[in-house]
Amino acid sequence: xxxxxxxxxxxxxxxxxxxxxxxxxxxxxxxxxxxxxxxxxxxxxxxxxxxxxxxxxxxxxxxxxxxxxxxxxxxxxxxxxxxxxxxxxxxxxxxxxxxxxxxxxxxxxxxxxxxxxxxxxxxxxxxxxxxxxxxxxxxxxxxxxxxxxxxxxxxxxxxxxxxxxxxxxxxxxxxxxxxxxxxxxxxxxxxxxxxxxxxxxxxxxxxxxxxxxxxxxxxxxxxxxxxxxxxxxxxxxxxxxxxxxxxxxxxxxxxxxxxxxxxxxxxxxxxxxxxxxxxxxxxxxxxxxxxxxxxxxxxxxxx
Amino acid sequence: xxxxxxxxxxxxxxxxxxxxxxxxxxxxxxxxxxxxxxxxxxxxxxxxxxxxxxxxxxxxxxxxxxxxxxxxxxxxxxxxxxxxxxxxxxxxxxxxxxxxxxxxxxxxxxxxxxxxxxxxxxxxxxxxxxxxxxxxxxxxxxxxxxxxxxxxxxxxxxxxxxxxxxxxxxxxxxxxxxxxxxxxxxxxxxxxxxxxxxxxxxxxxxxxxxxxxxxxxxxxxxxxxxxxxxxxxxxxxxxxxxxxxxxxxxxxxxxxxxxxxxxxxxxxxxxxxxxxxxxxxxxxxxxxxxxxxxxxxxxxxxxxxxxxxxxxxxxxxxxxxxxxxxxxxxxxxxxxxxxxxxxxxxxxxxxx
Numbered sequence: 001x002x003x004x005x006x007x008x009x010x011x012x013x014x015x016x017x018x019x020x021x022x023x024x025x026x027x028x029x030x031x032x033x034x035x036x037x038x039x040x041x042x043x044x045x046x047x048x049x050x051x052x053x054x055x056x057x058x059x060x061x062x063x064x065x066x067x068x069x070x071x072x073x074x075x076x077x078x079x080x081x082x083x084x085x086x087x088x089x090x091x092x093x094x095x096x097x098x099x100x101x102x103x104x105x106x107x108x109x110x111x112x113x114x115x116x117x118x119x120x121x122x123x124x125x126x127x128x129x130x131x132x133x134x135x136x137x138x139x140x141x142x143x144x145x146x147x148x149x150x151x152x153x154x155x156x157x158x159x160x161x162x163x164x165x166x167x168x169x170x171x172x173x174x175x176x177x178x179x180x181x182x183x184x185x186x187x188x189x190x191x192x193x194x195x196x197x198x199x200x201x202x203x204x205x206x207x208x209x210x211x212x213x214x215x216x217x218x219x220x221x222x223x224x225x226x227x228x229x230x231x232x233x234x235x236x237x238x239x240x241x242x243x244x245x246x247x248x249x250x251x252x253x254x255x256x257x258x259x260x261x262x263x264x265x266x267x268x269x270x271x272x273x274x275x276x277x278x279x280x281x282x283x284x285x286x287x288x289x290x291x292x293x294x295x296x297x298x299x300x301x302x303x
Numbered sequence: 304x305x306x307x308x309x310x311x312x313x314x315x316x317x318x319x320x321x322x323x324x325x326x327x328x329x330x331x332x333x334x335x336x337x338x339x340x341x342x343x344x345x346x347x348x349x350x351x352x353x354x355x356x357x358x359x360x361x362x363x364x365x366x367x368x369x370x371x372x373x374x375x376x377x378x379x380x381x382x383x384x385x386x387x388x389x390x391x392x393x394x395x396x397x398x399x400x401x402x403x404x405x406x407x408x409x410x411x412x413x414x415x416x417x418x419x420x421x422x423x424x425x426x427x428x429x430x431x432x433x434x435x436x437x438x439x440x441x442x443x444x445x446x447x448x449x450x451x452x453x454x455x456x457x458x459x460x461x462x463x464x465x466x467x468x469x470x471x472x473x474x475x476x477x478x479x480x481x482x483x484x485x486x487x488x489x490x491x492x493x494x495x496x497x498x499x500x501x502x503x504x505x506x507x508x509x510x511x512x513x514x515x516x517x518x519x520x521x522x523x524x525x526x527x528x529x530x531x532x533x534x535x536x537x538x539x540x541x542x543x544x545x546x547x548x549x550x551x552x553x554x555x556x557x558x559x560x561x562x563x564x565x566x567x568x569x570x571x572x573x574x575x576x577x578x579x580x581x582x583x584x585x586x587x588x589x590x591x592x593x594x595x596x597x598x599x600x601x602x603x604x605x606x607x608x609x610x611x612x613x614x615x616x617x618x619x620x621x622x623x624x625x626x627x628x629x630x631x632x633x634x635x636x637x638x639x640x641x642x643x644x645x646x647x648x649x650x651x652x653x654x655x
Binding site for chain 1: 518
């Protein structure tokens with residue numbers, strides 16, 4: 001039997017693990033303390049029970065079932081990629097005795113490399129999802145959300161799930177294979193509650209607020225390095241959707257010229273009138289039904 | 304709203320209806336083995352393999368030393384035969400201890416010890432030539448045998464066995480005295496190893512890292528077995544492509560090279576059977592570990608099937624078969640590393 005996503009709340013690898021939600025809520029509460037005038041806005045049922053939000057909740061359950069039943073069992077595993085990478089390196093470069101670094105140094109380097117490479121590939125796949133019309137038709141499902149909540153993170157078309165799954169398998173597999181070649185069996189991650197330290201730290205910085213209406217900023221200096229919730233919210237607006245593709249690090253946006261930070265008090269999410277979705281079935285099937293490729297630019301023109 | 308509540312209710316029932324749902328397919332490789340069982344298995348490897356074999360090595364070194372002392376007193380054929388017999392046991396026992404020598408990964412002070420004992424494929428010194436010069440001279444032996452290479456296992460082998468044929472060994476007093484200096488040197492170092500393993504549980508304390516260190520060491524010993532001990536003499540390696548030469552075998556003079564290879568594989572088999580296979584099984588890697596054990600057993604069987612010493616024909620079809628099997632063992636160790644749960648295998652399929 002498949003999964004309906006409930007266990008995501010108890011899975012430390014998931015964005016909506018209860019602790020991450022709790023921490024994000026606490027950060028939001030502190031933010032609200034300093035912005036009391038917005039208090040009603042954040043708790044407004046117009047946001048949490050908006051048609052788009054309700055669609056997110058239902059879609060989360062359906063797409064969890066689809067993922068666990070049809071996608072994940074068939075997806076390429078990062079371990080398969082890792083083994084192939086390690087053996088290929090041995091074949092091409094010859095045997096190399098495992099480097100005698102301290103375990104702590106290996107763990108730190110492996111954890112950081114895995115996090116950075118994964119974030120880098122996430123940036124580029126995300127950017128391609130916007131740039132290529134064939135991919136945009138699937139990614140627009142995510143951008144069609146008119147209000148944001150933590151479950152909007154999972155408002156992703158199954159085709160996009162497959163692409164991101166392959167991306168992760170390749171990036172984590174290549175890094176792991178390289179580290180097996182260099183350090184043999186001594187590779188290990190620095191983990192907090194079973195999660196890569198860096199992934200955990202990102203989650204504890206309020207990652208769930210990225211898909212929320214709380215415009216939390218980290219300050220200009222930090223935002224040159226890390227994507228704040230506000231920066232991702234800007235990405236969900238029509239004026240900022242070609243910017244801030246980064247997952248956790250802002251470095252990629254800065255390096256490749258897509259960083260965008262502006263002072264805006266009201267953010268309008270979604271793709272505009274007439275571009276939303278009416279039902280879960282519509283979210284799943286419309287990208288497949290489109291007869292013509294729909295580019296991001298065309299979506300922008302719709303008002 | 305009612306619809307959504309119904310959805311949520313159905314979802315909760317669905318999620319709670321069976322063990323299958325506890326596994327969502329995304330985090331299926333998280334370690335299932337308890338750390339307690341890993342500690343028990345590591346302890347078993349330490350006791351049954353590391354301590355037992357290093358103690359045996361130290362005892363064999365002491366026995367060999369006693370035989371060499373007797374040889375110093377009387378350079379008879381009987382005394383020489385006794386010393387040679389014990390020395391071959393010493394060589395083979397050492398190969399076993401060397402194959403799983405994890406001490407260098409646990410304590411920096413233990414790193415250089417193997418190179419003090421064994422210089423096979425290390426350095427450029429031509430040990431037989433150098434020793435022949437020393438035996439022909441009259442300078443004090445202690446000064447002449449100052450290099451580790453001239454006190455190593457290879458040096459002792461040449462001193463006791465000469466150039467393959469016993470009749471070639473002109474066992475003089477000076478040669479017997481040199482053998483005593485060599486065995487003193489070797490005994491000191493193997494005793495240090497035995498004491499290291501028997502004195503503490505650095506291996507067990509290292510936990511997960513101990514498994515990593517052990518597997519790395521066994522991969523290294525597998526590679527050296529394949530390339531140095533089989534490939535080079537048989538002419539399969541780039542270094543000696545199509546140029547087989549029995550003199551490149553590790554124990555060419557004593558005609559014990561196959562036995563040394565067998566000792567290396569037997570040591571690896573012991574580590575697997577005494578604990579590593581169990582640790583792998585506890586961490587979702589039993590098929591890889593089982594395959595490895597089968598391959599090691601197969602390689603040992605291949606060695607046992609040699610009807611003549613490999614020194615007589617270093618590049619036979621049997622040698623090639625053995626070489627290929629060891630190559631597969633090396634690959635299988637990499638597969639074992641990959642399969643073990645020390646790295647995450649989450650599947651991250653969501654966008655942003």
